[in-house]
Amino acid sequence: MVDLLNSVMNLVAPPATMVVMAFSWPLLCFISFSERLYNSYFATExxxxxxVVITGASSAIGEQIAYEYAKRGANLVLVARREQRLRVVSNKARIIGANxxxxxxxxxxxxxxxxxxITQAVNYYGRVDHLVNTVSLGHTFYFDEVSDTTVFPHLLDINFWGNVYPTYVALPYLQKTNxxxxxxxxxxxxxPLPRMSLYSAAKAALVNFYETLRFELNEEVGITIATHGWIGSEMSRGKFMLEEGAEMQWKEEREVSANGGPIExxxxxxxxxxxxxxxxxKFPNWYDVFLLYRVFTPNVLRWTFKLLLSSEGSRRSSLVGVGPAMPVDESSSEMKLMLEGGTPRVTGSPPHYTASPPRYTASPPHYTASPPRYTASPPHYAASPPRYTASPPRFNIQELQ
Known part of the structure; x- marks a missing residue:
């Protein structure tokens, strides 16, 4: 009976939903516009x-969000790993209007x-009203071309736990202030976008986490989920951010040409x-059109991506090396790892390798000389090793006790 019901619903539900949406879309748009208009003039906080506590505030989206809150006269707590860069953002935020x-x-x-x-913010200001999580880390590599998986945990930590941990710690204080x-x-x-497998997986987990948390909190704490398409960032502008003592470094080759929108x-x-x-x-809103395609005609997206990939020709490896931090030229046009701020995007035609991706010019470093050994042959018995003249001794119960 259940199988029959599912079979009927498979045939009826999709077209029926499309018809209902077609007729109700104008009304839904009017309701949404009216609600937005009312909130803009009568319910704006x-x-x-x-x-306002802002993570990833040293660059990109986090930096721009800090300036927007500064214009509204908020008290800011700017968090990131680059203290020197935070000082620059802090000074500008004060000039703009932050109290x-x-x-x-x-x-x-x-x-x-x-x-x-979070404790320092509460001790200093006595409260937390908004927590803004902007830390993000993107990548562009084909999963089957990865040669070093040590990058995987770091990607997932930044994109998921880097947003969940601040929320977990700040939640009790946010509940007190609604x-x-x-x-x-x-x-x-x-x-789903090619070359973004781990990033997409982490963001999907993050959005589902906050969607679930929204129901759990029952409006005690509001949650705003911001989603964006292609936007500009420090990485797309050719700047390289590498923390001193970073445990990883990798080079990226961009194969998809796109223009980013303004993060401001x-x-x-x-x-x-x-x-x-x-x-x-949502920025921009028209991206929701792809959601309809994914739900009702998923093959259209698949065919589109296959067409785009085939037009790019043969794939080239994107992930060249991962390992201890090494000196690099910050002015290089090659895309490199972005540790904080917004998701990396591309602003122009990407560089391509004229030949195969660079590899080590020689074998990995080894000992300069052979490992230390005995200076002479190991000592041997001058004669045959002593043997027991009788049966070897055995433990008895008393000895074990």
Whole structure:
């Protein structure tokens, strides 16, 4: 009976849904517009003297969000690993209009660091009203070409745990103020894009985590999920960010040419949506069209990506090397690892290798000489080893006791 019901629903539900959406779409758009208009003029949160904690605030989307909150007169807590860069952002935020700014150098994938900067914020200001998680790390490599899997845990830690740990620590304080959590996600959480497998998986997990948390909190704490398509970032502008003492370094070759939108506009939309209490902020909105294709005609997306990939010709390896940090030229045009800020995007035609991807010019380093050995032959018995003249001794119960 259940199988028969599912078979009928498989035939009826998709076309029926499309018909209902076609007739109800104008009404739904009108309701959404009216709600947005009301919230914009009558329900927008006043951020004057409110306390906003922003992770990944040293660059890209996190930096721009800090400036948008500064324009609204908020008190800012800027968190990132690059303290010197945070000082620059802090000074500019004060000039723009922030009442007060404190900076804290911390690593958001470490729970102890998260407890430290949330505790410092509460001790200094006495409260937390908004927590904005913007830390993200993108990649562009084909999964079957990866030669070193040590990068995998770091990618997942940054994109998932780097957003969950601050939320876990700050949640009790946000519940006291009926505050809000803002998370920077990406359209890749539901739109599969080639060369973004681990990034897409982490973002999908992140969005589902916050969707579930929204129900669990029952509006005690608001949650705004921001998703974006192609946007500009420090990485796409050719800047290389490598922390001193970083445990990994890799070079990337971009094979898809695209132009990124301005992150300033996206940051403005995020802050405005968070203050209105919006559940979602999407940039741009038309990306939702792909969601319909994925639900009702998934093969269209698959064929499209196959066509795009075939037009790019043969694939080249993207992940060249992973290992201890090495000196690099920051002015190089080759794309490299972005440790903080927004998701990397491409602004122009990507560089290509004229030949096969670079490899080690010689064998990996070995000992300069043979490992130390005995200077002489190991000592031997001058004669045959002693043997027991009788049966070997045996333990008895008393000896064991």
């Amino acid at each position: 006043d951020m004057e003297d409110k306390v 007060h700014v404190i900076i804290i150098a911390a690593d958001v994938i470490k729970e102890d660091d998260c407890r430290r900067f 505050g809000r959590i803002v998370v920077n996600a990406s359209v890749e959480n539901w739109l 506009e996206f940051a403005k939309m995020i802050v405005a949506g968070a203050c209105r209490g919006d559940a979602y902020v």
